Amino acid sequence: MPDRRRAKEIVFQAVVAILTFSTIAPLLHIIFSVFVEGLPVLIKGGISFLTDTLAPPSDGLGGIGPAIVGTFVLIALSSLMGLPIALMTGIYSAEYPRSIIGRAAKILLQIMMEFPTILVGLFVMELLVIPMGSYSALAGAFALAVIMMPYVAISTEEALKEIPRSYREAAFSLGLSRAQVVFRVLIKMAKRGTLTGILVGMAKVAGETAPLLFTAGGSERIYFRGLNRPIGAIPLLIYQLVQQPYDNYHQIAWGASLLLMLIFLGIFIPTRLLLREVKF
Amino acid sequence: MNSLEIINLNVYYGNRHVIKGINLKIPQKVVFAIIGPSGSGKSTLLRAINRLIELDEDAKVEGDVRLFKKSIYEMDPREVRRRIGMVFQQPNPFPHMSIYDNVALGPRLNKLVRNKEELDYLVEWALKKAALWDEVKDRLGDLASKLSGGQQQRLCIARALALKPDVLLLDEPTSALDPVSTAKIENLLLELKKSYTVVIVTHRIQQAARIGDYTAFLLDGKLVEVGDTAQIFVNPKDRRTEAYITGRFG
Ligand SMILES: Nc1ncnc2c1ncn2[C@@H]1O[C@H](COP(=O)(O)OP(=O)(O)OP(=O)(O)O)[C@@H](O)[C@H]1O
Ligand SMILES: [Mg+2]
Numbered sequence: 001m002p003d004r005r006r007a008k009e010i011v012f013q014a015v016v017a018i019l020t021f022s023t024i025a026p027l028l029h030i031i032f033s034v035f036v037e038g039l040p041v042l043i044k045g046g047i048s049f050l051t052d053t054l055a056p057p058s059d060g061l062g063g064i065g066p067a068i069v070g071t072f073v074l075i076a077l078s079s080l081m082g083l084p085i086a087l088m089t090g091i092y093s094a095e096y097p098r099s100i101i102g103r104a105a106k107i108l109l110q111i112m113m114e115f116p117t118i119l120v121g122l123f124v125m126e127l128l129v130i131p132m133g134s135y136s137a138l139a140g141a142f143a144l145a146v147i148m149m150p151y152v153a154i155s156t157e158e159a160l161k162e163i164p165r166s167y168r169e170a171a172f173s174l175g176l177s178r179a180q181v182v183f184r185v186l187i188k189m190a191k192r193g194t195l196t197g198i199l200v201g202m203a204k205v206a207g208e209t210a211p212l213l214f215t216a217g218g219s220e221r222i223y224f225r226g227l228n229r230p231i232g233a234i235p236l237l238i239y240q241l242v243q244q245p246y247d248n249y250h251q252i253a254w255g256a257s258l259l260l261m262l263i264f265l266g267i268f269i270p271t272r273l274l275l276r277e278v279k280f
Numbered sequence: 281m282n283s284l285e286i287i288n289l290n291v292y293y294g295n296r297h298v299i300k301g302i303n304l305k306i307p308q309k310v311v312f313a314i315i316g317p318s319g320s321g322k323s324t325l326l327r328a329i330n331r332l333i334e335l336d337e338d339a340k341v342e343g344d345v346r347l348f349k350k351s352i353y354e355m356d357p358r359e360v361r362r363r364i365g366m367v368f369q370q371p372n373p374f375p376h377m378s379i380y381d382n383v384a385l386g387p388r389l390n391k392l393v394r395n396k397e398e399l400d401y402l403v404e405w406a407l408k409k410a411a412l413w414d415e416v417k418d419r420l421g422d423l424a425s426k427l428s429g430g431q432q433q434r435l436c437i438a439r440a441l442a443l444k445p446d447v448l449l450l451d452e453p454t455s456a457l458d459p460v461s462t463a464k465i466e467n468l469l470l471e472l473k474k475s476y477t478v479v480i481v482t483h484r485i486q487q488a489a490r491i492g493d494y495t496a497f498l499l500d501g502k503l504v505e506v507g508d509t510a511q512i513f514v515n516p517k518d519r520r521t522e523a524y525i526t527g528r529f530g
Contacts, residue, residue, distance in 0.1 A: 166372045167374065169332055169335065169368065170373075170374070170436070171374075172335060173330065173365065173366040173440070174361065174362070174440075175361040175386065176386075176389055185385070188376055189374070189376055
């Protein structure tokens, strides 16, 4: 009998292992092929791949400088617009969970998180692009801010709610005002969760394409020109290059993909490791 | 003069009546022990005394609590909490702050000090009062979470004392501690009563007997009996008190 039980156990473990592997296999495959295809491009292109502008069709690699700068400008701008509002929303719904605004915010944020991002792009196009008469960095960043906000707000709210009640009470028992309790004590205890949300939000918008299609417009050959002018972004560039029939454009797209992945992982991994965990 | 006077106090959580018409006078500079079985309303009573209960939206308070003859409901709740300090059952220093900052936070945010020297002085004073200074004076910058449980609890006492309160409320402050740490805190409270009014809720009847000048017995939200600790333990007037302290229920 013990033998049969042991055999069952082994079979079960094997099945779980196979299923687990098959879920992460696509991810591994993406990472693997992006490296295999992209690395030679980055090596061949060298530094100028990071700084030059796009090459003409069928004529070398050139560079994706404007798209790289564009991605960072868009991350910075959208953070500037989205983070303050998102943090306040998260704090508000953690502090006043029963208020009408607090409850509504919670539901709206959940919906926003699942909302098709291309519709966000359309919405911002109507709101900003058409009135302004041009694609712009501002419109692109605004669309990304809308996408980033729910991640930040929800993770802030959850991080605040995870703090044991006893610390809130201790802070209030020192005669602090509610604002002091939240901003001088609790928000720092929720640092890890909040920062994780901010990073997830940033990494997410760094990789977004759809919301930029009708808002940022793209810019492959000219660097950042101003908030009211079109701007490039790496995912947008990849999307545009892959559609072209030129072999060198496909290579550039692989190089850009590897770079995008490195940026994504570069935002994600170090901060995860660096953040000191607060134990309750 | 009494430092605290509790007058016909009733507390409700929703429609649940938890504190039922309690009247109590707590003199100055004593250790006042509150005993009673679990759920009898001891914590609720303490939380009503420093208005911490108002954090709970469901809670409703009727009656009055007077601090040196002045109704706490006519005072700013922040002032009430500054003057009536609180120490909780689980040691809860802010784990992300240094030992120093835990003590300094209250005085700093309440603007009780004008400069760094005054603050340093106050922090040292509070840590000495809480009998913790010698153990931490060389590591004030360490995270509070690195201290032992007993040290953390004394840090919480220092944190409360740094606001120079009139009254110190302690809700089962030693129930999470070992006997040695417990003894340290009990001795500390006996020292503190020379300048403060100390109100301690305790599960351990022996603790009330050891350090309480007065003892109040709560049962099901009602004050059953209050008096000199010696009288309560040697010669209780109420049969329920007697049953409780002899361990027959609760
Ligand atoms: N926030 C709350 N909401 C609703 N009911 C509560 C709340 N806090 C306490 N109660 C109820 O009020 C009653 C008194 O609770 P309280 O915590 O004051 O008792 P206690 O004497 O401190 O008990 P213990 O010795 O277990 O700490 C209990 O029946 C409890 O369930
Ligand atoms: Mg209690």
